[in-house]
Amino acid sequence: MTLALALTPTLTLTKVAAYIAHRLPNVDDPAALEQSLELLCNDKPLPMDMSLASVRVRVTVRVRVRVRDTVRFRVRVRAG
Numbered sequence: 001m002t003l004a005l006a007l008t009p010t011l012t013l014t015k016v017a018a019y020i021a022h023r024l025p026n027v028d029d030p031a032a033l034e035q036s037l038e039l040l041c042n043d044k045p046l047p048m049d050m051s052l053a054s055v056r057v058r059v060t061v062r063v064r065v066r067v068r069d070t071v072r073f074r075v076r077v078r079a080g
Contacts (some may be wrong), residue, residue, distance in 0.1 A: 009053035013039050013046055020065060038066050 021027065021034035039046045046055065 009051060009056065013050050013052070013055070014048045014050070017048065017065075018019065033067065036067055040066060072076050 017037040018030075018034050018037065021030040021037060024030070024033070027033055039048070041055075
């Protein structure tokens with residue numbers, strides 16, 4: 001599944017994880033899932049307090065999301 005996000009650059013990755021957790025189908029507890037999501041770039045976790053503007057400047061904009069050790073889907077972040 002691919003989600004395309006068009007968000008303001010001041011949002012943090014924590015908010016992006018919350019957005020993803022609440023949009024996934026068949027999730028009983030999105031708040032619990034939100035705590036176990038990781039946003040990855042080149043298979044390295046990104047700090048959840050990083051803003052979308054920082055992601056765009058410092059790392060490749062294509063990130064992967066995984067729940068614990070299982071990759072579920074990819075997210076393309078479009079800041080601005």
